[in-house]
Amino acid sequence: xxxxxxxxxxxxxxxxxxxxxxxxxxxxxxxxxxxxxxxxxxxxxxxxxxxxxxxxxxxxxxxxxxxxxxxxxxxxxxxxxxxxxxxxxxxxxxxxxxxxxxxxxxxxxxxxxxxxxxxxxxxxxxxxxxxxxxxxxxxxxxxxxxxxxxxxxxxxxxxxxxxxxxxxxxxxxxxxxxxxxxxxxxxxxxxxxxxxxxxxxxxxxxxxxxxxxxxxxxxxxxxxxxxxxxxxxxxxxxxxxxxxxxxxxxxxxxxxxxxxxxxxxxxxxxxxxxxxxxxxxxxxxxxxxxxxxxxxxxxxxxxxxxxxxxxxxxxxx
Numbered sequence: 001x002x003x004x005x006x007x008x009x010x011x012x013x014x015x016x017x018x019x020x021x022x023x024x025x026x027x028x029x030x031x032x033x034x035x036x037x038x039x040x041x042x043x044x045x046x047x048x049x050x051x052x053x054x055x056x057x058x059x060x061x062x063x064x065x066x067x068x069x070x071x072x073x074x075x076x077x078x079x080x081x082x083x084x085x086x087x088x089x090x091x092x093x094x095x096x097x098x099x100x101x102x103x104x105x106x107x108x109x110x111x112x113x114x115x116x117x118x119x120x121x122x123x124x125x126x127x128x129x130x131x132x133x134x135x136x137x138x139x140x141x142x143x144x145x146x147x148x149x150x151x152x153x154x155x156x157x158x159x160x161x162x163x164x165x166x167x168x169x170x171x172x173x174x175x176x177x178x179x180x181x182x183x184x185x186x187x188x189x190x191x192x193x194x195x196x197x198x199x200x201x202x203x204x205x206x207x208x209x210x211x212x213x214x215x216x217x218x219x220x221x222x223x224x225x226x227x228x229x230x231x232x233x234x235x236x237x238x239x240x241x242x243x244x245x246x247x248x249x250x251x252x253x254x255x256x257x258x259x260x261x262x263x264x265x266x267x268x269x270x271x272x273x274x275x276x277x278x279x280x281x282x283x284x285x286x287x288x289x290x291x292x293x294x295x296x297x298x299x300x301x302x303x304x305x306x307x308x309x310x311x312x313x314x315x316x317x
Contacts, residue, residue, distance in 0.1 A: 052209075055206060055209055055230075058234045059153070059204065060236045061237045062240060066244065068244040073154055076150055077149060077150075079123045080147075081121050082117070082119070082146070084144070087144070088105075088109075091106060097135075098123070098127075109121065161247065161274070162281070165194055166192035166197075170189075171183050194238065243272045250273040251279070254275050258277055258302055260275060261309070276308040277308070
């Protein structure tokens, strides 16, 4: 009888011990999840609901020797489309509104197919007021589209200076692979002239805006009221040795001619005016340059892209 009671007590104690250990394990795991690993789970949750939007930094401004503006920036509206969220059945309608050739949007998607579908593609820059209004009115139906404000080069200060200032162009895949820590898809980079030579200091530092997004990646508000946002830092300005008035006179005198002029201050060697004629309109390169414009300039028998002041041989005088 006593053996039976002893065995029964032993089984009960073992069972109680087993249940106690399981309970302690559950309690420890709960503490671990709620306290120890809380920060990690919060971070994972945030990464799924927070989107980092790059903010373009304004490029540095060009001044002449007297601090008169030669090249500046102006705000423009740009249309972005995120392929993963966009319905391509709207392509034809959008191309009609934007006055683009049929298939233009699909061509952009094809050219950028090596990148994530969640990265926005630049579809058109420098939208006019009517286009912006249309997109705002139809925003609910156009999932994956977004109108953003970007800074664009402003050449409205009375001088052309195409060969000395140079032009910008949207970064290509090879450059993006090389400088992926600096540039994003759709960014512009200096290709010729001063824009290329001083690209590193002209471009500035990009900022970032953190926003909350829902499960469909639609923005639903700012994250922490913008406390973690990183403001962009404008590129450094350049004060050139050019004299704006001298440059204007030189360009005016060479209109309709082919040749070049370099005016130099003898005592210092500073360049006061620099002209290679014929020139090309830098406004054609301020946004996305159409194939027609590029073909027209490159096929021009007077070769406006050729810098005669730097690459031709002329007798002094």
